[in-house]
Amino acid sequence: MAYLVAAGLAALAAVHDAPSKPDIVFIVADDLGFNEMGYRNSSRGLMTPFLDDLAFSGVQLENYYVQPICSPTRSALMTGRYPVHLGLQANVIFYDTPWGIDLKEKFIPQIAKEQGYATAAYGKWHLGMFKDDYMPTSRGFDEYEGYLQGCGSKWTHVGGCCDEGSPTHDQNYTCVGPKPSVSGAPDGEPIDPRYLGYDWWQDTTPHFKVNHTTSTELIKHAAEAYIGNAKADVPFFLYLPFQNVHGPVTVDSRYRAPYEEHTWLYEDEKTLYGYITELDEAVGHVVQAMKAAGRHENAIYIFTSDNGAPTGLEPWPVVPENRNWPLRGFKSQMWEGGTKVTGFVSSVDHIPVERRGTKLHELMHITDWLPTIAHVVGGSTTGCQPLDGYNMWDVIAHGAKSPRTEMLYNVNPLADGQAGAPKAALRVGDLKVLTWGYRVKGINGSTTTGPFNKKPDEKGDPMFEAGPALFNITADPSETTNLAQDPKYKAQLDALLVKLADYAETMVWPLSWVPPFQGPDYWCANCTQRPASAGVDKPYGPWDYAP
Numbered sequence: 001m002a003y004l005v006a007a008g009l010a011a012l013a014a015v016h017d018a019p020s021k022p023d024i025v026f027i028v029a030d031d032l033g034f035n036e037m038g039y040r041n042s043s044r045g046l047m048t049p050f051l052d053d054l055a056f057s058g059v060q061l062e063n064y065y066v067q068p069i070c071s072p073t074r075s076a077l078m079t080g081r082y083p084v085h086l087g088l089q090a091n092v093i094f095y096d097t098p099w100g101i102d103l104k105e106k107f108i109p110q111i112a113k114e115q116g117y118a119t120a121a122y123g124k125w126h127l128g129m130f131k132d133d134y135m136p137t138s139r140g141f142d143e144y145e146g147y148l149q150g151c152g153s154k155w156t157h158v159g160g161c162c163d164e165g166s167p168t169h170d171q172n173y174t175c176v177g178p179k180p181s182v183s184g185a186p187d188g189e190p191i192d193p194r195y196l197g198y199d200w201w202q203d204t205t206p207h208f209k210v211n212h213t214t215s216t217e218l219i220k221h222a223a224e225a226y227i228g229n230a231k232a233d234v235p236f237f238l239y240l241p242f243q244n245v246h247g248p249v250t251v252d253s254r255y256r257a258p259y260e261e262h263t264w265l266y267e268d269e270k271t272l273y274g275y276i277t278e279l280d281e282a283v284g285h286v287v288q289a290m291k292a293a294g295r296h297e298n299a300i301y302i303f304t305s306d307n308g309a310p311t312g313l314e315p316w317p318v319v320p321e322n323r324n325w326p327l328r329g330f331k332s333q334m335w336e337g338g339t340k341v342t343g344f345v346s347s348v349d350h351i352p353v354e355r356r357g358t359k360l361h362e363l364m365h366i367t368d369w370l371p372t373i374a375h376v377v378g379g380s381t382t383g384c385q386p387l388d389g390y391n392m393w394d395v396i397a398h399g400a401k402s403p404r405t406e407m408l409y410n411v412n413p414l415a416d417g418q419a420g421a422p423k424a425a426l427r428v429g430d431l432k433v434l435t436w437g438y439r440v441k442g443i444n445g446s447t448t449t450g451p452f453n454k455k456p457d458e459k460g461d462p463m464f465e466a467g468p469a470l471f472n473i474t475a476d477p478s479e480t481t482n483l484a485q486d487p488k489y490k491a492q493l494d495a496l497l498v499k500l501a502d503y504a505e506t507m508v509w510p511l512s513w514v515p516p517f518q519g520p521d522y523w524c525a526n527c528t529q530r531p532a533s534a535g536v537d538k539p540y541g542p543w544d545y546a547p
Contacts, residue, residue: 021115021235021377022350023299025286026369028077028239029279030070030124030246031331033309033323036276037342044269045262047277050284054301058346059396060359065407066307066366068331068338069418070150071126072410073306073366074241078107078127078139080370080381080389082408084507087518089410090417093128094513095149095159095196095540098527100128101139104385108370109140111379112237118142118230122222123215123241126150130530131542137203141239145207145222147199147215148541151175151246154214158536159196164248167271168256171212174536175248196532197540206539214252215243220282227289237377240286241306244279251275297348300376304366305341307331328479332418334409334425334434335479345396350376355397362402363427368392405429411504413440414512421460422469424451426500430474431489433496436464440504443519449501468497 035041038048039055067073071092072083079101083089086101093099109119121141128134129148136144151161153175160175175196200207200218210218223240230236249272256274259265265273283303290296309323310331329335343364345351367389374381375391388408394400409425415437424438435451454464463469463482470484470493483489509519516525530543 020298021117022347023235023290023295024112024237024373024376025290025299025301026237026239027283027286027301027303028074028123028241029303029305030241030243031307031309032245032276032305032342034327034337034341035323035325036245036272036309038280040342044265044273045259046273047258048280050287051280051303054283054287054303054346055344057348057356058301058344058351059355061343061345061364061396062359063361064304064341064343064364065339065409066304066341067410068307068333070306072419074124074127075101076366076388077304077369079105079385080367080387081105081385082367082388082410082503084408084411084503085385085388087508087511089507090412090414090419090510091513092150092418093126093511096530096532097511097513097517098130098524098529099511099517099522100130100134103133106381106384107140108373109237109239111140111370111374111381111384112377113140113142115377115379116234117377118234118236119239120144120222120226120236121239121241122146122219122226123239124150124243125241129542130527132204135204135542143203143226145200145202145218146241147243148201149196149199151243152196152199154216154243154248154250155212156536157198157200157211157215159199159540162248164250167250167267168253170248170250173248173250197538198536199540201539201541204541206541208537214278216278216282219243220285223286224289227286227293227295230293230295232294235377237373242279242282244282245272245275245309247310249275251278255281298350300345300347300350302343302345302369304343308333308338308341326478332420334419334422336473336477339409340477351397355399358399360396360399362392362395363404363407364392364395364402365389365404365407368404372396406499408500408503409434411438411440411500411507412510413438413443413446413504413507414510417510417512421454421458422464424500424504426496426503427473428496428499430472431492431496432471432473432479433468433484433493433500434464434471435468435497435500436460438504440507443507443509449504451497451500468493470496 038046039052072088119141120143123146125148149159152159155171156174158174162175165173251274255278259270259273324337327337329337371389371391375393390403395402406428411424412419422434425434436454437452439446441449469482471479
């Protein structure tokens with residue numbers, strides 16, 4: 001009893017000392033599908049009680065969009081700008097590419113620090129690391145622990161995008177280098193045996209002692225320690241980009257165990273759901289740490305996925321079990337399934353009681369977080385490059401009308417690249433236009449700006465052979481009824497295409513994985529690509545980038 005009294009007094013003291021400005025805990029899931037949260041997917045038995053609790057006690061973002069792949073979303077988040085204005089409209093930042101988000105761009109933690117915030121990031125970076133200036137601690141974070149590349153083995157922290165070794169026993173498994181389709185080797189050759197190096201870092205130093213501990217555990221423990229040690233009178237911005245549920249899809253057996261008796265699930269689903277539940281438990285620990293520190297009520301929790309779920313788990317049903325159901329498409333695609341994701345904002349002190357548990361249907365985009373967070377921390381966007389995002393705080397917290405009436409999904413003028421066809425899309429109001437391909441004047445020798453159609457022998461939806469597609473997204477979120485050939489919509493379609501061209505002509509040259517990397521005028525066009533690592537114990541970080 002004495003312990004409980006003492007603990008209660010300590011908590012009261014912590015509350016009394018809590019900063020008046022809110023702490024912000026920003027949580028990013030990786031590759032989480034629209035249908036992969038317990039409160040969205042209860043019919044399948046998916047268990048996410050901690051995330052569900054935050055969502056139900058906050059505002060659920062029901063008309064919320066990100067980019068279709070990883071680095072573009074994370075860059076749009078940190079800068080408040082569309083990837084067409086950053087160079088990430090075609091690809092993620094590849095492991096050996098001497099490129100990062102332009103240093104003139106101001107990141108969210110830099111704005112927070114100007115207002116007296118402490119800042120920390122634990123988890124995935126993927127915003128550039130070829131020289132120290134692009135590392136997290138040079139972009140506004142006081143401290144960092146995590147991995148710099150886009151993917152890697154979950155327990156051993158060796159870089160590389162790979163499949164799992166087993167569903168539950170990957171403690172000693174290491175990813176190897178890129179598959180032939182990525183590295184340029186002919187189809188059918190063996191997977192490139194090169195390692196992409198050890199990729200777990202503390203600030204700018206590789207941290208080898210955590211080998212054989214999952215990234216989820218490491219992020220959770222780092223966040224708990226940070227919260228417990230934070231100064232009571234200093235607010236913080238805590239960024240937690242988890243590896244869950246990006247491949248390799250593998251998880252400790254204790255997280256898969258609750259799903260073993262669910263006979264209606266596919267075997268891959270059981271592992272995936274355990275992977276999601278592992279994320280949920282980690283978030284629960286973070287919230288508990290905030291409560292123990294007396295900082296929970298004054299905190300604002302923000303949750304998002306970085307894109308829709310990918311294809312690749314087979315066999316896989318169509319509906320309603322599909323990972324992005326009821327949306328069409330997957331990660332890397334500009335269909336709704338690749339870009340519309342689960343998001344919510346939760347806070348005891350900063351979300352009015354009458355707003356808690358509500359669903360926000362106003363249009364919102366990942367670029368909106370920078371100006372929104374700048375407002376919440378009392379900061380300014382002065383010094384930022386021209387923003388594409390809007391301050392949405394009154395919309396979220398008070399139900400105001402959204403200032404956003406349109407949204408650029410993307411324009412990718414490259415024939416290759418991870419951002420696949422359809423290559424361009426724009427939404428204005430309820431209407432969304434998509435084009436199969438898109439040329440931009442001045443990019444890759446093009447002398448014109450505008451869409452082009454799918455060829456009959458190209459893989460993809462044949463409707464694009466007739467021209468752009470048009471959907472009413474509000475009435476038809478599954479994108480089943482193409483309105484483009486309906487004469488009633490001709491004027492609106494034409495207007496959307498004009499506006500899409502206007503956006504396209506503001507773009508910078510897109511990043512490519514081969515020299516000159518970002519057009520002939522890129523300052524590091526002749527810089528050295530990073531060679532693969534000699535082994536799993538060789539760290540893979542900044543390198544000699546000199547031409």
